[in-house]
Amino acid sequence: MSRSSMWGAIGGIxxxxxxxxxxxxxxxxxxxxxxxxxxxxxxxxxxxxxxxxRTIGPGVLWVAALLACLLSLARVFTADYVxxxxxxxxxxxxxxxxxxxxKVFAHWVISGLPIVLLSPLLSLQxxxxxxxxxxxxxxxxxGTPTLSMIGxxxxxxxxxxxxxxxxxxxxxxxxxxxxxxxxxxxxxxxxAGIGGEANLSLLGACLVLSLFxxxxxxxxxxxxxxx
Amino acid sequence: xxxxxxxxxxxxxQALYPLAGRLIPWFSVVAVALMGVGLxxxxxxxxTDFQQGESYRIIFVxxxxxxxxxxxxxxxxxxxxxxxxxxxxxxFMMAQAIAPTGAMFTFLALLTGAMWGKPTWGAWWVWDxxxxxxLILLFQYAGVMLLRTSIDDVRRADRSSAVFALVxxxxxxxxxxxxxxxxxxxxxxxxxxxxxxxxxxxxxxxxLLMTLAFWMYSIAIILSRVRCIMAERxxxxxxxxxxxxIQKIAEAR
Numbered sequence: 001m002s003r004s005s006m007w008g009a010i011g012g013i014x015x016x017x018x019x020x021x022x023x024x025x026x027x028x029x030x031x032x033x034x035x036x037x038x039x040x041x042x043x044x045x046x047x048x049x050x051x052x053x054r055t056i057g058p059g060v061l062w063v064a065a066l067l068a069c070l071l072s073l074a075r076v077f078t079a080d081y082v083x084x085x086x087x088x089x090x091x092x093x094x095x096x097x098x099x100x101x102x103k104v105f106a107h108w109v110i111s112g113l114p115i116v117l118l119s120p121l122l123s124l125q126x127x128x129x130x131x132x133x134x135x136x137x138x139x140x141x142x143g144t145p146t147l148s149m150i151g152x153x154x155x156x157x158x159x160x161x162x163x164x165x166x167x168x169x170x171x172x173x174x175x176x177x178x179x180x181x182x183x184x185x186x187x188x189x190x191x192a193g194i195g196g197e198a199n200l201s202l203l204g205a206c207l208v209l210s211l212f213x214x215x216x217x218x219x220x221x222x223x224x225x226x227x
Numbered sequence: 228x229x230x231x232x233x234x235x236x237x238x239x240x241q242a243l244y245p246l247a248g249r250l251i252p253w254f255s256v257v258a259v260a261l262m263g264v265g266l267x268x269x270x271x272x273x274x275t276d277f278q279q280g281e282s283y284r285i286i287f288v289x290x291x292x293x294x295x296x297x298x299x300x301x302x303x304x305x306x307x308x309x310x311x312x313x314x315x316x317x318x319f320m321m322a323q324a325i326a327p328t329g330a331m332f333t334f335l336a337l338l339t340g341a342m343w344g345k346p347t348w349g350a351w352w353v354w355d356x357x358x359x360x361x362l363i364l365l366f367q368y369a370g371v372m373l374l375r376t377s378i379d380d381v382r383r384a385d386r387s388s389a390v391f392a393l394v395x396x397x398x399x400x401x402x403x404x405x406x407x408x409x410x411x412x413x414x415x416x417x418x419x420x421x422x423x424x425x426x427x428x429x430x431x432x433x434x435l436l437m438t439l440a441f442w443m444y445s446i447a448i449i450l451s452r453v454r455c456i457m458a459e460r461x462x463x464x465x466x467x468x469x470x471x472x473i474q475k476i477a478e479a480r
Contacts, residue, residue: 164377
């Protein structure tokens with residue numbers, strides 16, 4: 001298998017998925033809108049005290065990002081599974097794990113990247129500013145691809161299973177714990193003045209590890225689902 | 228295989244079923260005996276702790292339960308991996324049989340931990356590294372079992388929950404270290420392989436006896452559960468040593 005044909009396969013999948021998302025923009029907009037609403041609910045719940053909001057801000061933004069990512073997971077494989085495209089993808093000469101990377105990247109561009117871009121605006125609601133705002137964006141930039149990677153495993157496992165929407169949440173949320181801890185920890189420690197570099201490095205390590213293992217596990221799960 | 232026992236023989240449910248049936252009484256008896264001795268030593272022989280008083284005695288259940296909860300997850304993942312690699316049905320059945328026992332020990336470790344934490348730390352629950360990772364381990368056990376029950380097709384249920392168990396086994400150490408760096412209150416381990424033990428010899432012996440007892444209990448209960456799973460999946464009476472008749476079932480009741 002030549003290297004160029006692998007990249008060609010990834011590029012083709014990404015282009016196709018992005019095109020499909022552009023044709024149904026409301027789908028992608030929904031999870032972003034969900035994020036905005038959830039984040040805005042917290043000040044209403046805990047009160048408008050600026051000191052409290054600044055303390056919980058990073059955690060709230062990260063948990064909301066986790067949930068928004070979770071909501072969009074069903075879109076990664078379900079449509080292709082229902083109309084049979086997925087079965088064709090298994091038959092393609094390129095390894096399935098490579099195609100999975102393409103699909104996960106497209107999912108991140110559709111649901112993860114808007115969260116990253118929107119986060120500075122949302123964090124202003126919580127009184128984050130200056131350096132910690134930059135660290136938050138950086139942590140989301142490193143963390144959300146990992147969320148998509150891990151989420152793809154769950155999405156593939158519950159493909160076509162009854163009650164899959166809730167089940168995927170129960171499977172995937174425990175796996176998201178390290179990313180949440182490192183992501184929110186990076187922002188908190190930069191606010192405390194000790195710098196977020198250590199946590200950001202760990203987020204990067206999580207990303208590399210998930211990039212290495214998750215596509216392979218997802219491919220195995222997809223083959224099981226398609227048997 | 229050249230050695231005495233032909234292990235591959237037991238990769239068929241027909242051979243494993245009677246073997247499990249023969250082994251269960253032995254492991255049960257050993258488990259009960261060890262538990263009796265271990266609890267006696269823990270409650271009556273081991274000295275009172277000079278700092279924590281009598282309340283520390285819960286560790287004779289707590290620590291072995293926590294060890295077993297992690298150990299059983301790894302064993303479950305190994306069976307799941309063997310099942311996926313060799314496509315062996317009994318391996319999946321073993322993985323399925325281990326999950327509830329592992330979840331039970333995880334819950335027991337959390338419960339006894341809370342009972343110990345209240346008098347010692349003054350709180351039922353604290354967000355400490357080991358408690359948090361144990362809680363997440365419980366969630367993962369729940370995930371494995373829920374995924375299995377949600378899928379009707381047995382073959383897919385076996386393989387999907389095996390994949391999830393294997394993903395989880397990669398995740399557990401990462402969670403452990405992440406929460407450890409995040410926040411730590413739990414006391415350092417009193418028993419470690421490298422430095423030896425810091426506790427009285429009788430305490431250590433009691434704890435090790437309880438660990439062995441829980442181990443034997445796990446084997447007994449897992450083997451009897453695997454028999455139930457086989458009975459559920461296959462048309463069992465055909466390979467029972469003696470066919471079960473309706474009268475026999477009635478007598479047993």
